[in-house]
Amino acid sequence: MKNNSISSSQIQILLLVLAGILLLGLGIWFGKGHNSPPMMVADEFPSATVLEVPVPLLQFSLNDHIGKLFTPDNFMRKWTFIFFGYTHCPDVCPTALVDMNNIYHDLAEKDELIEKMFGVGTQFVFITVDPERDTVSELREYVPFFNKHFIGLTGDADMIDSIARPLGIAYRRVPGKDAEKDYLVDHSASILLIDPLGRMRAVFSPPHVPKTIAADFRNIRKKYTEECCISGDEKTETVIFDYRKEKK
Amino acid sequence: MKKSLNVSLIFILLHLFSSAHAHQQVSVDNAWVRSAPPGADVLAAYMIIKNKSEETITLTGVSGSMFGRIEIHRTEMHEGMMKMIPQESMSVPAGGSVTLEPGGFHLMLIGPKTVPKEGEEIDLLLQFSNGHSQRIKVPVKADKNKGGVMEEHGHH
Numbered sequence: 001m002k003n004n005s006i007s008s009s010q011i012q013i014l015l016l017v018l019a020g021i022l023l024l025g026l027g028i029w030f031g032k033g034h035n036s037p038p039m040m041v042a043d044e045f046p047s048a049t050v051l052e053v054p055v056p057l058l059q060f061s062l063n064d065h066i067g068k069l070f071t072p073d074n075f076m077r078k079w080t081f082i083f084f085g086y087t088h089c090p091d092v093c094p095t096a097l098v099d100m101n102n103i104y105h106d107l108a109e110k111d112e113l114i115e116k117m118f119g120v121g122t123q124f125v126f127i128t129v130d131p132e133r134d135t136v137s138e139l140r141e142y143v144p145f146f147n148k149h150f151i152g153l154t155g156d157a158d159m160i161d162s163i164a165r166p167l168g169i170a171y172r173r174v175p176g177k178d179a180e181k182d183y184l185v186d187h188s189a190s191i192l193l194i195d196p197l198g199r200m201r202a203v204f205s206p207p208h209v210p211k212t213i214a215a216d217f218r219n220i221r222k223k224y225t226e227e228c229c230i231s232g233d234e235k236t237e238t239v240i241f242d243y244r245k246e247k248k
Numbered sequence: 249m250k251k252s253l254n255v256s257l258i259f260i261l262l263h264l265f266s267s268a269h270a271h272q273q274v275s276v277d278n279a280w281v282r283s284a285p286p287g288a289d290v291l292a293a294y295m296i297i298k299n300k301s302e303e304t305i306t307l308t309g310v311s312g313s314m315f316g317r318i319e320i321h322r323t324e325m326h327e328g329m330m331k332m333i334p335q336e337s338m339s340v341p342a343g344g345s346v347t348l349e350p351g352g353f354h355l356m357l358i359g360p361k362t363v364p365k366e367g368e369e370i371d372l373l374l375q376f377s378n379g380h381s382q383r384i385k386v387p388v389k390a391d392k393n394k395g396g397v398m399e400e401h402g403h404h
Contacts, residue, residue: 087285090292090357091323092330094282095350098391138287145285170329177319177334182358186329206330207351 047204047212050220054199060163062127065139065152075198077229078121079221082192084169086130086185087142092206093126096189097146100124102210103217104147115221118229120196127153129171129187131160167192167200193220196228273301274340274376279386281357282350283366291363293355293372293386294348299340306377307338314370316359323351332356337377366390 057072064070081100085093104124107113113122126143128134131154134142139152154160164171169188176182191213193202202220204213279295299305310318320335330351338353340346348354355372364370369385376382 088289089332090282090284090288090290091321091332091350091354094284094292094391141287142285170327172329174331184332186326186331188328189325189330206325 045202045216045219047209048193048202048216048220049205050202051200054195054197054201055166056199057194058162058166060155060159062153062155062159062163063136065136065143065154067136070151070153072198074123075194075196077196078123079115079196079217079225080123080125080194081217082125082127082167082194083189084127084129084164084171084187085189086128086187087134087138088130089185092187092189094146096191096206096208097126097143097150099208099210099213100150100191101147103214104149106210106214107217112218115225118225120221120225120229124150125153126150127160127163129160129164129169130173130185131155131157168203193217195224274299274305274374274380274382276374276382276384279384280389280391281364281370281386283388283390284363286363288363289359291357291360292350293357293370294350295384295386296345296347297340297374298345299342302342303378304342305340305380307340307374308336308377309375310355310372311375312357312370312372314361314364315357318372319356319358320353321356322353364388 057075059072062070081103083093083096083100085096087093104113104122107122114120115122124147126139128139134152134154136154139154143150143152169190169192171185171187174184174186176184189206191204191208192200193204195201201224202216204216275298277296277298279293281291281293284291297307307320310320312318320338321332322335324331324333334356335353338346346353357370366388368388370388372384372386374382374384
């Protein structure tokens with residue numbers, strides 16, 4: 001009887017310990033945020049969270065800042081940096097666009113915008129989370145101010161939503177202090193990296209250090225461009241592809 | 249006559265000294281406005297406000313004739329999103345300083361009459377809770393160059 005009672009208290013302790021472990025596990029699980037896609041944190045990329053399994057993009061069609069159609073085809077055979085923001089945003093968005101401009105120049109200075117082995121280019125895209133105010137003409141004034149090669153995208157609000165959410169980009173309109181039109185938009189401030197097959201490969205969380213991001217990008221590109229550009233039937237076609245010869 | 253002139257001189261000197269002293273209690277360094285596209289509706293101003301006095305001072309308002317309205321904001325990460333939180337005021341601790349910088353505290357300049365260009369200066373009036381107000385000239389900077397943001401603010 002005595003032995004039994006000891007063992008039952010031992011069982012109780014064991015259960016408590018197990019419950020503790022389970023709670024801890026749940027805490028870690030929820031702490032990571034259930035919205036975010038599965039991620040692999042690799043030490044080799046200090047500024048980036050690189051996805052082991054890239055997140056495929058949905059089909060979409062948006063307009064760029066000169067009114068041309070932009071679809072997932074525009075991601076093909078290019079590495080694409082994306083930032084989601086809005087033009088009525090004085091602090092976070094200009095900071096991110098200046099950072100992207102610095103990444104651009106870090107690469108451009110060493111003539112590294114085009115990856116040498118496969119001729120895969122690099123592009124920089126700003127997608128508005130405020131399509132109501134950010135029309136094509138607004139973006140035409142705004143985006144080239146930071147870099148004339150950058151691309152601004154706007155379009156149907158539902159469409160933008162359907163692109164942003166699977167990429168882990170959250171945003172929410174909040175009222176401003178005064179007028180109705182003065183609303184602010186809270187939004188994720190990560191810079192995303194899309195691979196040359198149009199899939200999200202990495203996330204750069206703020207605060208952004210352009211030099212580190214550029215360095216990480218070179219390594220990510222080195223590691224994954226081949227996988228994207230030489231697979232099966234595409235092999236021959238991809239090797240002879242040259243972004244520089246692409247008709248504008 | 250001569251004596252009263254002397255007395256008033258002393259008063260004038262005292263007055264000059266005390267107002268100079270009030271100015272020295274608050275100093276504003278490294279102020280800049282980030283240049284924005286010609287159609288911009290909002291701009292941001294950054295600076296370091298130092299309080300050399302022995303009491304906390306509070307920035308209660310900012311005005312500038314070039315803008316419809318100026319608010320003190322703070323950017324904060326909240327639920328994974330960057331959120332701009334309007335501040336009623338901003339305290340600068342005694343003997344300390346507050347840095348307004350990208351991604352943190354900033355002045356949000358709303359509704360510019362014309363968007364100032366790089367190289368121009370704008371006038372702002374900072375108002376503090378102790379009745380002190382300070383006029384500052386803030387240069388507009390492009391902040392486009394490589395490492396601009398990081399290098400300019402990383403070392404302060």
